[in-house]
Amino acid sequence: MNEPTQPIIKLGVPKGSLEAATINLFERAGWKIRQHSRNYFPDINDPEIAASLCRAQEIGGYVAAGVLDAGITGLDWLCERGHDCQVERVADIVYSKSSNRSCRWVLAVAGDSSYQKSRDLQGKRIATELEDLTRRYFAGQGVDVDVFYSWGATEAKVVEGLADGIVEVTETGSTIRAHGLRVIAEVMVSFPVLIANKKAWQDMRKRTKIEQLNLLLQGALRAENLVALKMNAPTAQLDAILQMLPSLNSPTVAPLRDAQWLSVETVVQSAAVRDLIPLLRNAGAQGIIEYALNKVV
Amino acid sequence: MNEPTQPIIKLGVPKGSLEAATINLFERAGWKIRQHSRNYFPDINDPEIAASLCRAQEIGGYVAAGVLDAGITGLDWLCERGHDCQVERVADIVYSKSSNRSCRWVLAVAGDSSYQKSRDLQGKRIATELEDLTRRYFAGQGVDVDVFYSWGATEAKVVEGLADGIVEVTETGSTIRAHGLRVIAEVMVSFPVLIANKKAWQDMRKRTKIEQLNLLLQGALRAENLVALKMNAPTAQLDAILQMLPSLNSPTVAPLRDAQWLSVETVVQSAAVRDLIPLLRNAGAQGIIEYALNKVV
């Protein structure tokens, strides 16, 4: 009864910490992914895509091997597992579990220790989930350390005396500080990337599909930090008002039936609105409303 | 202190699997329903309605008996309990727990069994929650089976060897396939329906209220799969762009202060946007934004 079209691409979608944010981003981009408890293949409302939910750590390997045509994974794990040079890195898609910032892998030590830079850890124990990148980092610094793989709760390793330093991921540094640790170096900046298998990328039909995916995901991602602002501006004040608006997209100005007024509509950073609105009101704008956007292309 | 107006209609709202989706649909339609843990009567912000949360299975009976004036229930249970001809079926309201598709009651058997059609189950055991409809279905086919009422987990009945076939509800068939079962016939298509007591339907005051409910629920339902798309179009390209837009609602075209450009706004299926946006950009549209809608009437 269900005779699905043959999909064009097999796509790896990251399961776990990025899962909810990814499904949400896809939804705003125009694709609904639904996971079933007893079913292995999530539904996606596009017959041209066969989606597969895997851990971000696994996607690079499967894309490199051609088991998947494309996927979204973290740059950190892509490099850690050595897949960065084995796949086509199509685009950076900078979002995260709860904000849309990049994250950083940093070297942190006990707040009250005397370590000030990587070199001070010569001969010491480092706990991390990124064993390989950590080894490469210290080798690059000419520092010899013992790296211990850490299965989570890495910050606690220093406090418990199991390690002298850790290499751990953070967005704002606040969890690291909350454990009484101090960051002394940045090891790597990471964010999700859209990758493709090298052969799939040469296949024009697959590539077009992957590019469509990229265009819409970027449009949805952009919309997340933007809002639409709409107001009625006195014709005489238009220039003053237009000057206040950030030049992100040029504002749309339309005549109203009452020629004394114009309608001005624009898209701005949501964080800028709180400073903009008092200014606009002072300049004579009225009926200012703000509404949310799904996509901005 | 709270002296409520006398309500015009008593309305049954389905509790259980449809509950969250129903309350959500009502909210977008303009009615907020709030359930209290220790209270029997949910609040609804309309003094003309007294809402009652009941199981979908029960609502048909209470509407038929006039205990409720109107209600939303599933067509399946309405028929199973024999209330379909005892009430006025006002309108179909096609939504579901997680999508807005109809569901189907299907006859399924073990994937590796030899059964290919209903007739092959002659003399066999069928487990189902819809005992009556199942009996009527097989009788209509001239097939004699033993029907066992199933209190949930019906798919497992075949795998456990308790039944030879099941009649079970499904949206996409994926849960059935995930249990290793195979669908061999469709027994019934079902979806929520708005029903009214026959007497209440003849009372113009009640009928007007029920029709208002229907209009707004349909408007909210429609909006769920639609989005607004807004863009600036070069005047010269307007016709090309208008031709791309689906003819659902005719697009609104407004002049801008800069006569080279026009503002185009339209409402489209959200699933069509991912194919539309690349085309619109190629045709010269700029500043394309998409935003969500509460209602489309």
Place this chain on the structure above:
Amino acid sequence: MNEPTQPIIKLGVPKGSLEAATINLFERAGWKIRQHSRNYFPDINDPEIAASLCRAQEIGGYVAAGVLDAGITGLDWLCERGHDCQVERVADIVYSKSSNRSCRWVLAVAGDSSYQKSRDLQGKRIATELEDLTRRYFAGQGVDVDVFYSWGATEAKVVEGLADGIVEVTETGSTIRAHGLRVIAEVMVSFPVLIANKKAWQDMRKRTKIEQLNLLLQGALRAENLVALKMNAPTAQLDAILQMLPSLNSPTVAPLRDAQWLSVETVVQSAAVRDLIPLLRNAGAQGIIEYALNKVV
């Protein structure tokens, strides 16, 4: 690596029952507050504010003492702890956990008791979380009662025979009725208030920041019960249609390319829409859509 600007104000944000609603309101107003499980200071995306999550009951005291510059707390606890005259009450911000109504502290008794007014409780036991206000209330009425502090589940105290009456908070009265109690008097109306330390309020830099906060919070609050309604109106019907629209904000009327039609857009109470839409359609409006708003200033 993170070198935060020196914040202008220290702000108390209520933790507990109002927490989710407050964080949500701030987000719509333009400030994202993120709480970390192991961290004491919530992130707020404004370097000019240092936020502190405290119980509403505590904020008044810390603002009065100048430990915090400003905060949002409930009027009830502000008065109960005697801080109402020790701080500057900047503005009422009328929202609540689940609706945006004020709440009332009421005197309630067993539904089947004979008590009809405060005076009937002379010499009786009253359980409440607001010990002081309750004592002041009864003293003001010249009634002598024994006040027992109640650590939650106050309604149950009457049913269990531990108290003869209670002074308890309620929005709709339905929880009180669900316990079989009857309200016989209103003791106090309460809602969140934005307060400032008296010295901080005299400091113009701090005051400007607090006023910006107030302006945007009010704008977000207002938007919650409003929606935008947009439609195409036949030019000939414009006046009829404009008359139907509530005069909240004057509607924006813009010409369309097709001179037979005008575009009409307005902001209305979301609860009014269900009655408005049938009227607008009858008057000839077409393509009516409703969408949500983040802010209305």
Place this chain on the structure above:
Amino acid sequence: MNEPTQPIIKLGVPKGSLEAATINLFERAGWKIRQHSRNYFPDINDPEIAASLCRAQEIGGYVAAGVLDAGITGLDWLCERGHDCQVERVADIVYSKSSNRSCRWVLAVAGDSSYQKSRDLQGKRIATELEDLTRRYFAGQGVDVDVFYSWGATEAKVVEGLADGIVEVTETGSTIRAHGLRVIAEVMVSFPVLIANKKAWQDMRKRTKIEQLNLLLQGALRAENLVALKMNAPTAQLDAILQMLPSLNSPTVAPLRDAQWLSVETVVQSAAVRDLIPLLRNAGAQGIIEYALNKVV
């Protein structure tokens, strides 16, 4: 690798409200049942039994039809579905979800209604999960009522005005009273029963297995309300002490090395201990200890 012996009996174990209590009872009786999330057949550490977890409501039908050889189900559902005369009722196993008491199906009405006996409900609406037994009960009383099937939350039906009376199950009556209802008649007493298929019961190998099950389940059930009490008794006080002990099992009296003392050990109702211990101490018993029992046969 796992080559299980052919089981002697297929056994239905009730899923749902009795499930945890049943698995617990089986464990104390000597059988560990482990349910796997993705697996249909629970593990049971006895190769002679194949266990099947079904709803209590379904087990009677499957045992009657010979799909299962034996099972544990409630007497209420056995009768409701008409299977009581189609199976062999091996033994009553009186336990429940949280106590080990029987439960009762009672007729309850609004506390403030005027109904005093079944007859007063002539022509009224009765909501219940036991449609058939309720119809038979009222027919037996010569009373004509409309029976509505209730999918749970039956007590609320009266409060909401959907029904005039309910037939509902209760252990202590407290939930019924907590909804403001009043019990006016007892319709049926129910408890779990061990049933067997009639043919299986004639097969001696199956019957022996079912009887072993019954012996051990009863032993475990008995132990639940019993404890062992052990003490040193002065030889001179032995008779006095023995007289105090309930004659459930005759106490075991053993000599000690110190001939002035005897060791006395007995099994008593756990609820009797609180009254017994003060008496035993007064009679000179020393070193009284109480310990729990798994089985008493």
Place this chain on the structure above:
Amino acid sequence: MNEPTQPIIKLGVPKGSLEAATINLFERAGWKIRQHSRNYFPDINDPEIAASLCRAQEIGGYVAAGVLDAGITGLDWLCERGHDCQVERVADIVYSKSSNRSCRWVLAVAGDSSYQKSRDLQGKRIATELEDLTRRYFAGQGVDVDVFYSWGATEAKVVEGLADGIVEVTETGSTIRAHGLRVIAEVMVSFPVLIANKKAWQDMRKRTKIEQLNLLLQGALRAENLVALKMNAPTAQLDAILQMLPSLNSPTVAPLRDAQWLSVETVVQSAAVRDLIPLLRNAGAQGIIEYALNKVV
């Protein structure tokens, strides 16, 4: 149908943090308390007791006022609310949420602050849930401080800079240390106490019931840290073995049929067993088993 005997005492049982431990202790003592979600009065399987679940903070007041005859509450709240001299303190019942140790209210400050004793906090801010005791404590020390009531999360107050010191409860001090705080003084030792209304205590019938409760609760409490140890001892080694056993209760020595061996049984601290067992084995004891006890009187 349920005609309960008139209870002899009304008993307050603490709800909240001690609730589960209390219900568990009562169960081992011989009373089963069952709480119903919609019911105010918990069931207790003793018709002579009417139980009432209240917050520990409230019980003292209700017992003092005679609303309850007896209750279990914490010594801390009894004193804080000033009820310690208004009730009869029957016995200390030293158990807690997770161990059976007393807890301590301590004065703690930031780990890296310079405060070393109470006096150093002169003029500072102290946050606590025990406002009154804290004021009395500092007054007793002749130190003037500002006491702020803290609604939970008190440790965080110091870290957030809202307070200079806290008075907070702790069992092991580990939560306080985990927040980076340092204990500088002990303000009070607390544990649950069984209290009685002064009049009720003079009523012999009530007093006897309260004393029975006390005897059995103490027996159950004692059993929690004790286990029974049973072994076969070579007759020749008996004295050596008896000397090893702690003299808590004198061990029970019984002859066996094989005169070379004696049976030795004793009750010991469970924490002592790990050191005892290697010694007993070296001394020739065989078949050593340990089992748990419900009560030791």
Place this chain on the structure above:
Amino acid sequence: MNEPTQPIIKLGVPKGSLEAATINLFERAGWKIRQHSRNYFPDINDPEIAASLCRAQEIGGYVAAGVLDAGITGLDWLCERGHDCQVERVADIVYSKSSNRSCRWVLAVAGDSSYQKSRDLQGKRIATELEDLTRRYFAGQGVDVDVFYSWGATEAKVVEGLADGIVEVTETGSTIRAHGLRVIAEVMVSFPVLIANKKAWQDMRKRTKIEQLNLLLQGALRAENLVALKMNAPTAQLDAILQMLPSLNSPTVAPLRDAQWLSVETVVQSAAVRDLIPLLRNAGAQGIIEYALNKVV
């Protein structure tokens, strides 16, 4: 105030899937471990031990490096990380999350595939959490495969077409079968092991402590599958009854005051009781009781 004795050993306790079972086993062995939410070091009621909760995967490395003196970890991870030859393997402690069986790592393939033995997977993709052991296993078989690290949900990898075979852990094989997979080879048997750092093992004070730990853990582990059975036996039937009892420990036979009877007490496998009890009753035993044991040494 808390001045802990210097601990003799630092002990790694496995966190995660074995955590609850381990803490439970330690408790029955005589050590209470309590974890605090904000604290890194779990409390253990033995001043001679400092416990550290780590993932089983990490413990081997820390014991090998001497950061910990001893620990409990799985044999599988000990070998996978290459630590098996770097530590002293003190004893096997065969328990698991839910039973006390060893687990096995097996090679499994799709149930309907044609693979029958390891060799059939030449050139195929194998997903596993034990990358290294899997590589060594296939190398030992002379089979060349691509090993992909799997972050959980390994069974799904075959069903999703991401891998041709998996090496996965299982106790009963039922989860593997439930995913439609078939086991074709056993790669490794695993269970928890108590390990010690090689230097620590040469330190007699540490070694004695580790051996005490081992003795008591084994005693508690043994007790889990055993129960005590106690009965009165007619003197004349003693030999018949003794012959029925498994010769695990020789039964304790004691005289009773009534010379016709003897008291018989023994320790037996709990799973044997269901077959033993009917036999004992037939042989004349009376007052048979079964009770649970904490330890059997």
